[in-house]
Amino acid sequence: xxxxxxxxxxxxxxxxxxxxxxxxxxxxxxxxxxxxxxxxxxxxxxxxxxxxxxxxxxxxxxxxxxxxxxxxxxxxxxxxxxxxxxxxxxxxxxxxxxxxxxxxxxxxxxxxxxxxxxxxxxxxxxxxxxxxxxxxxxxxxxxxxxxxxxxxxxxxxxxxxxxxxxxxxxxxxxxxxxxxxxxxxxxxxxxxxxxxxxxxxxxxxxxxxxxxxxxxxxxxxxxxxxxxxxx
Amino acid sequence: xxxxxxxxxxxxxxxxxxxxxxxxxxxxxxxxxxxxxxxxxxxxxxxxxxxxxxxxxxxxxxxxxxxxxxxxxxxxxxxxxxxxxxxxxxxxxxxxxxxxxxxxxxxxxxxxxxxxxxxxxxxxxxxxxxxxxxxxxxxxxxxxxxxxxxxxxxxxxxxxxxxxxxxxxxxxxxxxxxxxxxxxxxxxxxxxxxxxxxxxxxxxxxxxxxxxxxxxxxxxxxxxxxxxxxx
DNA sequence: AACTGCGACAACTTTTTTATTGATTTACAT
DNA sequence: ATGTAAATCAATAAAAAAGTTGTCGCAGTT
Numbered sequence: 001x002x003x004x005x006x007x008x009x010x011x012x013x014x015x016x017x018x019x020x021x022x023x024x025x026x027x028x029x030x031x032x033x034x035x036x037x038x039x040x041x042x043x044x045x046x047x048x049x050x051x052x053x054x055x056x057x058x059x060x061x062x063x064x065x066x067x068x069x070x071x072x073x074x075x076x077x078x079x080x081x082x083x084x085x086x087x088x089x090x091x092x093x094x095x096x097x098x099x100x101x102x103x104x105x106x107x108x109x110x111x112x113x114x115x116x117x118x119x120x121x122x123x124x125x126x127x128x129x130x131x132x133x134x135x136x137x138x139x140x141x142x143x144x145x146x147x148x149x150x151x152x153x154x155x156x157x158x159x160x161x162x163x164x165x166x167x168x169x170x171x172x173x174x175x176x177x178x179x180x181x182x183x184x185x186x187x188x189x190x191x192x193x194x195x196x197x198x199x200x201x202x203x204x205x206x207x208x209x210x211x212x213x214x215x216x217x218x219x220x221x222x223x224x225x226x227x228x229x230x231x
Numbered sequence: 232x233x234x235x236x237x238x239x240x241x242x243x244x245x246x247x248x249x250x251x252x253x254x255x256x257x258x259x260x261x262x263x264x265x266x267x268x269x270x271x272x273x274x275x276x277x278x279x280x281x282x283x284x285x286x287x288x289x290x291x292x293x294x295x296x297x298x299x300x301x302x303x304x305x306x307x308x309x310x311x312x313x314x315x316x317x318x319x320x321x322x323x324x325x326x327x328x329x330x331x332x333x334x335x336x337x338x339x340x341x342x343x344x345x346x347x348x349x350x351x352x353x354x355x356x357x358x359x360x361x362x363x364x365x366x367x368x369x370x371x372x373x374x375x376x377x378x379x380x381x382x383x384x385x386x387x388x389x390x391x392x393x394x395x396x397x398x399x400x401x402x403x404x405x406x407x408x409x410x411x412x413x414x415x416x417x418x419x420x421x422x423x424x425x426x427x428x429x430x431x432x433x434x435x436x437x438x439x440x441x442x443x444x445x446x447x448x449x450x451x452x453x454x455x456x457x458x459x460x461x462x
Numbered sequence: 463a464a465c466t467g468c469g470a471c472a473a474c475t476t477t478t479t480t481a482t483t484g485a486t487t488t489a490c491a492t
Numbered sequence: 493a494t495g496t497a498a499a500t501c502a503a504t505a506a507a508a509a510a511g512t513t514g515t516c517g518c519a520g521t522t
Contacts, residue, residue, distance in 0.1 A: 036328055038281040041304065044332075045276040050269040052343050054285035073272065097267055101275075112283050154497065182481060192499055197482055213507095385467065413511060423469050428512060444477095 017060065017084055022127045034117040040064070040104040046087055047098040053091030055112045059083050062108030063173060065180075067187065068100050077188040078146065080105070080169055080176065086135060092118055105179040150190050153231040158189040159199045160227040163209060167218045177215045248291065248315055253358045265348040271295070271335040277318055278329040284322030286343045290314050293339030294404060296411075298418065299331050308419040309377065311336070311400055311407065317366060323349055336410040381421050384462040389420040390430045391458040394440065398449045408446045 020028065037060075040046055046057055049069050059081055066078045066087065081087055081102060091098050092115050122129040149161050162185060169176045186196035200216070203209045208224055210217045218224060251259065268291075271277055277288055280300050290312055297318065298308045312318055312333060322329050323346050353360040380392050393416055400407045417427035431447070434440045439455055441448040449455060 036281060036283065038279060039300075040279065041300075043274070044279060048269060048271065048275060050267060052267065052286045052345060055283045069272075114283060181479095193480090194482080194500080195498060201482085412509095424510090425470080425512080426468060432512085 017058070019058075019084065019131060022131070023121065023125060027121050027125055027128075030121060031113055031117050034114040035111050038110050038112060040108045040110055042104050042106055044104050044108075046081075046102040046104060046108070046110065047100065049099060049101040050097055053088050053096055053098045053115075055114045056089050056092050056118055057087040058111040058113060059085055059087065060109040060111060062110075063105045063176065063179060064102050064108055065105055065184070066100050066102040075101075075187050076150075076190055077184060079142065080166070082169070082172065089132065089136065089139075091115075153228075155189070155191055155195055155199060156227050157229075157231040158191060159185070159196060159203070160224045162188040163203075163216065163218060164221070164224050164228060167216075167221075178213075180214070248289065250289075250315065250362060253362070254352065254356060258352050258356055258359075261351060262344055262348050265345040266342050269341050269343060271339045271341055273335050273338055275335050275339075277312075277333040277335060277339070277341065278331065280330060280332040281328055284319050284327055284329045284346075286345050287320050287323050287349055288318040289342040289344060290316055290318065291340040291342060293341075294336045294407065294410060295333050295339055296336055296415070297331050297333040306332075306418050307381075307421055308415060310373065311397070313400070313403070320363070320367065320370075322346075384459075386420070386422050386426055386430060387458050388460075388462040389422060390416070390427060390434070391455045393419040394434075394447065394449060395452070395455050395459060398447075398452075409444075411445070 020031065023031065040062070046064055047053070047066075061083045063083075064081045064087075066081055067075045068078065069075055078100060087102055088098055118132075122132055149158055153161070165188070166176055166180070166185075182197055182200075183193045185200075186193045189196060191199075200209070200211060203224075204211050206223070208218070208220045208227075210219055251262065254262065271293070277295055278284070278297075292314045294314075295312045295318075296308055297310050297312055298306045300306055309331060318333055319329055349363075353363055380389055384392070396419070397407055397411070397416075413427050413431075414424045416431075417424045420427060422430075431440070431442060434455075435442050437454070439449070439451045439458075441450055
């Protein structure tokens, strides 16, 4: 009888991603030894806000969304996680719980790498550490932008930001809008679902975007940038 | 500004569950110090098969289901997890990955307790260890039963087993059937959804059960037991 | 070869979820 | 007080998921 596979080990049996290319053979071996590969199905949680985190996740393929949970069921979407990105890095060096949740928008093949392996390698390999820091900085900058948006902009500016952000992912992932509901878009903008629907219609009427079922095309990017700037 | 709570710390601020009553004040303190409380919303994964496990979960309230994932999207449901039960114990003493997934059927308030705290307490406190072993044994026995069912029984017997199992939870959780889809029931019995639907209809026709929307009442328990025995 | 048990597929119905729209209310800012 | 931004509510429409049913075919049994 064929044993039931916990993860599809054959699918990607080694560390191909560019981010791991700079590791020495020994370091690669260390990571390899303390990693496991998991297939998260569409809808599965990659991380749960508040749960203990003894590892970081590295996405090989598939898209997921990262969000913070508030009271009630009001979530705020932070970003779309793309292949080649880490999730849960923050849990490694500081807090030992995840400070956000994330959920797979499509099936996702993911490496889990234990904390110790990452910290060891970072300490040994400056280039790898540098990359890690760079990722942190980018995330940080994005968080500041998000915070600014939430604090100072109103509906129009927020949804414009959201549309520009997601549209920016469309080149690599043409299907990205199809994966998101109106509620998801609203949760990115931090507004109510109904408001999001109405604003999208307005934007379409104003010739800024086009709505085809769930897909959205940005027609007038400068117009959206304008609205984003006005706030 | 009110800080965003990661978990509802106020909701249950101490360890009330009977299972923790036997701990000495120091032991309780150890557990308390290395625990965190998380609200898993309906549909959230409590555990993901194959992911690293550095903690066990203790369910305070809410129901969830535990299942193993195969290839494709064929899941096999193992059990309903009730308040007062542990999830992921197996990951603590042996393997450091979860060997099953579980998902919240209702919102679930859950303690996560770090591995080390549990092992320490078990080593110190024989009574607590004894309880832990007892839980293991029960789970083990259930797994053997399940295995037997899967190996030797056919559809009728399997679905009878499933109905008897879930019906047994109804006293404490009258709504349990409403939380399960026909696919869920099929996945407990290890048969196709369509077969499950047909068999349920047959059982109703034969006066063994009654179907009201999603709820199911066992009318003739002995009949089901009979079918279960016949296999 | 005929039979049995059961999954797979297809067509269809029902239920649930998501999306949409207008009307109303709340909360600030002026 | 008045106006504006945006959430909430309620009603409906549309889309997606779940449930149902009949038919077929495969794999083992007899």
